[in-house]
Amino acid sequence: MDTFVIILALCALAGFLGWQRFATNNAVATTSVRSPHDVRRTQEIVDAAFGGARAMLWTTASGPGNINKRRRGKDRGITMSIDIEAIPGGGSQVDMWASQTNVYFGLFVNFSGAVNSRKKAISRHLTS
Structure with missing residues (x-):
């Protein structure tokens, strides 16, 4: 029984x-979404994804994206960067990735689940 x-x-x-490794890989990978909205409206939608009650958990940070949000937490959290570019003919292209992370044991990133859930929410709002 003990062996079992x-x-x-x-x-x-x-x-x-x-599961944690999979979540880490998804967080640091770039997620691209095409939006039918112009750049200004797309930026408003992205900003809204970090608003409301989530505003206490995410703060504006410096980073390589047009929009950079840092997850508050132990050890500086994780920074999610978002680039928004206009597409010729209308719409916009949104690229999202974790640009600054803290890696544990050489494998795992802190708050990778938080980045993945924001990526999904932003993608859902931009395509609906």
Whole structure:
């Protein structure tokens, strides 16, 4: 019975670490979204994704994007950068990525889930 519990615990740990690694890879990868909106309206939509109650969790930061938001938290949080460019013929292209991170154990990024959820929310709002 003890061996089974140990194997089960090791499998659960491996699953958790794999899930965290997947979330980390998604956070640091660039997510691109085409929006039918012009650059000004797209910027308003992106800004709104960090507003409301989330404004307490995210703050404006310096970074390489047109919009840079840092997740408040231990060890400087994570910075999400967003570039917005006009597309000839109308609409805009939005690129989102984690530009500043804290890496743990050489594998995991802090608050990667927060960046991934903001990417999904922004993508959903821009395409709807």
